[in-house]
Amino acid sequence: MFDILHRVGMKAPLDKVYQALATPEGVAGWWTTETTGDAKVGGMITFRFTDDTGRELGVFDMKIRELRSNTRVVWEVVKGPPEWVGTQIRFELKQEDDFAVVLFKHEGWREPAEFMYHCSTKWGVFLQSLKSLIETGQGQPSPNDVKISNWH
Amino acid sequence: MFDILHRVGMKAPLDKVYQALATPEGVAGWWTTETTGDAKVGGMITFRFTDDTGRELGVFDMKIRELRSNTRVVWEVVKGPPEWVGTQIRFELKQEDDFAVVLFKHEGWREPAEFMYHCSTKWGVFLQSLKSLIETGQGQPSPNDVKISNWH
Numbered sequence: 001m002f003d004i005l006h007r008v009g010m011k012a013p014l015d016k017v018y019q020a021l022a023t024p025e026g027v028a029g030w031w032t033t034e035t036t037g038d039a040k041v042g043g044m045i046t047f048r049f050t051d052d053t054g055r056e057l058g059v060f061d062m063k064i065r066e067l068r069s070n071t072r073v074v075w076e077v078v079k080g081p082p083e084w085v086g087t088q089i090r091f092e093l094k095q096e097d098d099f100a101v102v103l104f105k106h107e108g109w110r111e112p113a114e115f116m117y118h119c120s121t122k123w124g125v126f127l128q129s130l131k132s133l134i135e136t137g138q139g140q141p142s143p144n145d146v147k148i149s150n151w152h
Numbered sequence: 153m154f155d156i157l158h159r160v161g162m163k164a165p166l167d168k169v170y171q172a173l174a175t176p177e178g179v180a181g182w183w184t185t186e187t188t189g190d191a192k193v194g195g196m197i198t199f200r201f202t203d204d205t206g207r208e209l210g211v212f213d214m215k216i217r218e219l220r221s222n223t224r225v226v227w228e229v230v231k232g233p234p235e236w237v238g239t240q241i242r243f244e245l246k247q248e249d250d251f252a253v254v255l256f257k258h259e260g261w262r263e264p265a266e267f268m269y270h271c272s273t274k275w276g277v278f279l280q281s282l283k284s285l286i287e288t289g290q291g292q293p294s295p296n297d298v299k300i301s302n303w304h
Contacts, residue, residue, distance in 0.1 A: 002155075003154075003264065004157070004272070005156070005264060005268055005269040005272045006269055006272050006273040006276075007266060007269035007270040007272075007273055007300075007301060007303070008273055008300050008301050009300070009301025009302045009303065010301075096302055097302055099301060099302040101301060101302070103266065103269055104269070105269075112155065112157060114159060114255065116157055117157040117158055117159035117255055117256070117257075118159040120156070120157045120158050120159070120272070120276070121158040121159055121160055121276045121279065124158075124272070124273045124276030124277065125276065125280075127273065128277075128298075128300070131300070146280075148159075148160050148161070148280070148283070149159060149160050149161030149162075149251060149253060150161045150248055150249055150251040150253070151159070151161065
């Protein structure tokens with residue numbers, strides 16, 4: 001199995017970052033504006049991605065596996081691109097000085113396919129968007145996300 | 153062993169991207185302005201990082217393992233942070249439509265330590281800097297790189 005890892009830190013209280021990860025409204029501010037669903041363990045969230053003309057690029061259904069206040073959020077991919085199904089997306093939170101630190105892991109990829117390379121870079125871009133949302137009030141969620149290649 | 157993966161694409165001829173990876177002058181435009189050394193297989197390159205006050209943050213000595221025109225650049229870390237020594241940094245290039253695509257792999261980490269999470273995100277930031285250098289003429293190499301956390 002192969003994992004995507006990232007670490008970002010932002011000057012903010014842990015709770016503010018946790019809310020941006022643990023609720024659909026929060027995630028809509030940095031990953032995709034089309035985020036809908038639950039905010040409780042066992043619930044489902046749907047994330048929809050479109051390009052700037054409204055054409056659908058992808059839809060992901062995830063089950064909320066863990067929600068530990070100011071500590072951890074874990075999703076399991078139930079529906080989406082075949083490479084993603086069965087993988088888990090994990091955010092671990094901790095305070096360091098006046099920074100809230102997020103350790104991110106997208107774990108359980110079956111092979112390091114080219115799509116995994118792409119998703120790794122793209123997750124980094126979205127975590128920068130989370131940092132920007134928390135620190136400035138303005139993220140860059142899809143469909144206004146930073147484009148990194150011919151793949152989006 | 154654990155690897156950091158990234159994929160970026162830029163609208164440019166392959167050769168322009170290759171030059172930015174295969175020569176110290178090229179790398180100075182997107183990774184660290186303090187890049188010096190060789191541009192031939194078996195040669196050495198030194199990368200030095202400072203913060204904006206000039207304080208040294210780290211120095212890396214790398215051996216150039218492969219240079220294949222418009223195709224591949226591979227470095228091996230000879231000196232630097234203990235987690236990096238012995239790892240390899242690999243750039244594979246290919247053309248897709250009017251994009252030059254870079255598949256990046258920093259391979260051979262002995263464990264997925266927190267420093268690896270940080271380096272993964274930071275490599276993503278620097279590859280965005282490479283894309284910006286190629287597409288706009290202006291990268292964001294150290295010491296003017298994008299800061300991602302309390303660690304830099």
